[in-house]
Amino acid sequence: MMILEARDINFRYHPEARPVLSDLSMGVEKGSITAILGPNGAGKSTLLDLCLGWKQPSRGSMLLQGRPIGSYSRREAGQLISLVPQDERISFGYSVIEYALLGRAPYLEQLEMPGIKDRAIAEHALEKTGIAKLKQRPVTSLSGGEYQLLMIARALSQEPSIMLLDEPTSKLDLANQRRVSTILASLAQSGVTILFTTHHPALAAAIATHLVLLKEGLLLEAGPTEKILTGRNLSRLYDVPIHVRSVEGKPVIIQE
Known part of the structure; x- marks a missing residue:
């Protein structure tokens, strides 16, 4: 499907x-x-x-x-699909848990504050990404890697x-x-x-x-x-000679 x-x-x-x-x-x-x-x-x-x-x-x-994406309201779409962008500029002084809670917006009414259930979902997302211990830290204090994991946690909070x-x-x-690879596979x-x-x-x-x-x-x-x-497909894609070899049952990419 x-x-x-x-x-x-x-x-x-x-x-x-x-x-x-x-x-x-x-x-x-x-x-x-x-x-x-x-x-x-x-x-x-x-x-x-x-x-x-x-x-x-x-x-x-x-x-x-099966439905045109334009037929969904923003709320409906937000409950189905989430995005982790390459980067995002934050203009407010959010803590890590406050930022993760932004993922609950599609489930809240206008001006409604997140409740106990919303906070539990956001904290679980932080745990899943391995950054729960940082939940009270300002977002602006995070390293690049920690921030990337936080964006994934926010997307997870949407339960997409x-x-x-x-x-x-x-x-x-x-x-x-x-x-990140392990999180996505999970x-x-x-x-x-x-x-x-x-x-x-x-x-x-x-x-x-x-x-x-x-x-x-x-x-x-x-x-x-x-x-x-395959090496043929990757070579066409990148316009350089590439080979794909199997090492212990896993594909390995080799560029000439």
Whole structure:
């Protein structure tokens, strides 16, 4: 079952501009971990914005659970889908727990304060990401890795059916990259669908069940990772010779 679908999507920022995405059709299976893999400028972040309904396609349609994304209210969409952006500027002096509680907004009425249940959900999200001990710290005091984990905790607090992440490990050290990979795999096992962008094939190879290869706004290939992750496909994607080898049953990416 496809929880998210793009059907013949075209997108450009103004009528005379070159297309950012062209004739793109893809689906995200419920419960999968799908990586949108491609070089910088491929259109990956734009595709996420379309999945969220933040941008409207010039042609084609985006469907969430079989319905056009534009037919959902912001509240309905917020209870189904969450985003972990590459970065986010915070202009208020939130503590870590206050920031995580922002994920409960789709469940609250206007001006309603989070209750005991909301706080328990937010604290569980902090525990799952390994930063519960920081909950009283100001967000502005966090390291880059801690802040990335906090953005994931906020998204978790939404209790989404599908979580979108834009380059989730681009600013993390190796230890935190591994922690994020473990969190995403755990979420998928619990039934959350994961869709993330990356230009690092090693991350996609490590955790993705499905791949979408995107280059200059065009879909090159899409399907299960074991079928799509080949040296030929990656070489086409990045325009450099790449090989995929199996080491102890796991794919390893080798660039010449």
